[in-house]
Amino acid sequence: MPELILEIRDVEKWYGVNKIFEEVSLEVNSGEVVSIIGSSGSGKTTLLRCVNLLESFQKGSILIDGNEVGYHTVEGKRKRLSEKTIAHQRVLTGMVFQSFNLFPHMTALRNVTLGLIKVKNMNKEEAEEIGRKWLERVGLSDKLASYPSQLSGGQQQRVAIARAVAMNPKIMLFDEATSALDPELVGEVLNVIKQLADDGTTMLIVTHEMHFAFEVSSKVVFMDAGKISAVGTPHEIFIEKKSPRLKEFLANFNV
């Protein structure tokens, strides 16, 4: 019986007078890999950022592991929770950014252990053991003491993945994790993500790598003009291409 990890219920997001997306509902079960595809400006990255509460949203609710995050209702009014509470809730999600965002003044190992020590209150030895384990898993056991400026883009992104996954989140969020990389470095990062998927990590992935999405996903979501335009298995989305808009979008890629 699959367990419901992430539930997005009818979420709506505005920037001032601009509507970014509306009526977005999505469910991710444990062990599932859900990919979100769509053209730039379709709202997919913003949706991902709403899930780990880096963005506010105006309507709807997001539940992680059955608990609503980010907002609560007080006397009929919807209110954003305090930043401190939100900081706690963010531990439920692990985020990998397009631009890595490693801390440049810390070694690879320290990048991974910072959250373990400060947020999970582990002592240094425990944290470093976990940090070493994950850096080894992403193939960087020889780069523990390296600073981000000494690492290639692909290596930096793998440290960023280790940093996120070491926190043992309920779900991993990948925001165009390979878009900022040289083409030759994309493979090593996708392999790490694929390996995590094979291990049963629950993931929500925003990507432009259609082959990857096809291979790795249990479900694919096509976002278009601020709405979920199609949801289906990789086969239904990439092979059957049910809607004309989806066909048009996928025509830009060699799939």
Added chain:
Amino acid sequence: MSFIDTVFAATNSLLSGALNTILSALFAIIIGTISGILLGFLLCYANRYFRFPVRLYVDIIRGIPGLVTLFSVYFFLGYFLQGYGIDLSPLISGIIALSAMCAADVAELTRGALQSIPQGQTEAGKAIGLRFDQIFFKILFPQAAVHILPPWVNTATEMVKGSTLLSLIGVSELLLTANQLVATNGNALSYYSLIGLIFFLLNSLIQFLGARLEKRLTFFTRIKGDY
């Protein structure tokens, strides 16, 4: 008496002059730096009701001559405090004025440095569940310090030089001491060269310490990889 002899004869007054210069500059730098970082933090993160008065303060102090700030503190603040029975000595007035100038400069440096750090750093900190105070102390400030330090060394040396203004309200720092020696013995060039040399050495020391600190703080910006 030769110049050297008069210098030896005036050793005590020169030493106490140097002491006043060092004391006023040192206290101004310490007080100004701490309060300046705090003000810079407010400029970045406080709501506009806190931000506005700080902005006003920084712009006014940076926009008027140091001498005007000094006279304002000594005459107006001094007069005002006298009403409460507090006597503001020239040295204390001078330290307050220099600290106020230093704080305004450091506030602006801190604001600029904090704002130059990419938003992604804060977001990455948030994403692993850090609170704002943890993000500030562990992620933002260590990176901002790298940007603050080089111009801060400049501000610190300005404080040493600016301490000569205190001679105008009667603080016997190096310049006033030299003025008095010149008035007694003549030989202006020699005395002013002597205190010029002392100022130069003081500021060289600050620059030396600043450079060492900079090297320690910025190591991560200089290492380049061999991947």
